[in-house]
Amino acid sequence: MLKADEQRIVSDLMLTKEAFSIASSNFLQREQNYFDLLNCSLGVNFKKIIPVDDIYFTDKQKKSIIKYTDQEYWDFMNFVYQNKETLKSIGKHLDDFSNSIDFTNFPYLNVPRRYSEKDFIDLILSYYSTYGDKYYKIAKKYFDEKRIHIGCDRVQSFVMGYFAPIIWLHSGYIFSTITDYNGYTASSIIHELGHAIDAEMYLFPQQKKVNIYSNMFTEIPSTAFEVGFYDYLKSQHIDVIGGTVLRNNRAANIIFPFHRIREALVDEELLIYENGAAVSSNGKQYNLKKEITYGIGYDFAYHLSEIRKSNPQEFLKVLNNLMTMRKEMTFDDAIEMTGFNYEDFITGKYIKPTIKEDCLTLKKRYFG
Ligand SMILES: [Zn+2]
Numbered sequence: 001m002l003k004a005d006e007q008r009i010v011s012d013l014m015l016t017k018e019a020f021s022i023a024s025s026n027f028l029q030r031e032q033n034y035f036d037l038l039n040c041s042l043g044v045n046f047k048k049i050i051p052v053d054d055i056y057f058t059d060k061q062k063k064s065i066i067k068y069t070d071q072e073y074w075d076f077m078n079f080v081y082q083n084k085e086t087l088k089s090i091g092k093h094l095d096d097f098s099n100s101i102d103f104t105n106f107p108y109l110n111v112p113r114r115y116s117e118k119d120f121i122d123l124i125l126s127y128y129s130t131y132g133d134k135y136y137k138i139a140k141k142y143f144d145e146k147r148i149h150i151g152c153d154r155v156q157s158f159v160m161g162y163f164a165p166i167i168w169l170h171s172g173y174i175f176s177t178i179t180d181y182n183g184y185t186a187s188s189i190i191h192e193l194g195h196a197i198d199a200e201m202y203l204f205p206q207q208k209k210v211n212i213y214s215n216m217f218t219e220i221p222s223t224a225f226e227v228g229f230y231d232y233l234k235s236q237h238i239d240v241i242g243g244t245v246l247r248n249n250r251a252a253n254i255i256f257p258f259h260r261i262r263e264a265l266v267d268e269e270l271l272i273y274e275n276g277a278a279v280s281s282n283g284k285q286y287n288l289k290k291e292i293t294y295g296i297g298y299d300f301a302y303h304l305s306e307i308r309k310s311n312p313q314e315f316l317k318v319l320n321n322l323m324t325m326r327k328e329m330t331f332d333d334a335i336e337m338t339g340f341n342y343e344d345f346i347t348g349k350y351i352k353p354t355i356k357e358d359c360l361t362l363k364k365r366y367f368g
Pocket of ligand 1: 191195219222
């Protein structure tokens with residue numbers, strides 16, 4: 001089983017004073033502390049402190065927010081309200097599309113092929129090698145230097161993997177709850193390696209102070225590489241049906257979150273708490289921050305996947321631009337940067353055909 005090099009983690013952590021007390025105990029038994037520490041290292045360096053007065057809320061909107069403790073939360077809400085109509089519009093088009101094709105999620109995550117540990121690692125590395133040496137080398141380093149630790153009890157409440165950056169070392173670790181090797185678990189490691197690549201290629205060298213908008217774009221590189229993997233499984237005939245199941249399952253990660261985002265944002269009385277938890281006037285609860293960061297991530301990833309299929313170099317260029325400009329760009333800028341017409345992006349014109357095709361293939365296969 002892939003286990004991180006505990007001794008190196010200790011020595012990495014020894015580099016900070018706060019880490020010292022944790023490193024002295026058997027912290028792999030207390031993984032959450034370790035995550036918190038690393039998260040904290042990220043937070044302290046990346047958090048942008050802006051005065052509340054600078055936030056553009058109307059009085060009514062401010063009134064609807066009953067509690068906050070964290071500046072990040074204000075940044076997030078500011079983004080939500082500034083882009084409320086765009087988010088709702090994407091949601092409406094996806095709802096209409098989903099109804100028109102009777103979209104069905106096939107969460108058959110045991111369908112993707114199983115691999116030996118060696119083949120699992122080879123699969124991930126050969127996938128990343130399709131993007132060129134730079135990407136391959138970062139992915140390989142995480143395996144070679146034992147920076148991937150699987151079989152954790154938990155990482156965060158709703159994810160199976162977690163990239164823990166160590167900013168002062170320009171590197172990090174991947175922690176995951178996976179315990180076996182198949183296409184699904186490979187996609188999860190590929191996702192986390194996407195975060196590692198983002199950090200090592202863009203965030204660390206540029207000393208990016210990620211602000212309000214960029215936080216919303218956190219999941220774009222990770223999901224872009226993840227969705228690319230589904231296309232790779234299909235196009236290289238490694239596991240066509242497994243790739244289709246995974247791709248269909250992630251399409252649900254665009255359609256369903258945007259449905260809930262739209263539902264939540266219709267409500268003028270929506271109460272939003274710290275960490276983006278929201279409660280509507282009828283008592284319904286939403287994890288708005290999760291829905292929005294992943295919804296946006298997968299929506300962009302599916303768009304970028306259409307670019308990559310026809311032009312891999314253009315895909316890398318667009319991804320590169322998005323990651324480089326994230327600090328300065330608005331949501332509209334980000335859409336424009338993909339090269340898709342704004343309206344076509346909002347309506348999902350270019351991502352619908354493949355989603356429909358995957359859904360039809362699986363319906364035929366499983367429903368006859
Ligand atoms: Zn992620």
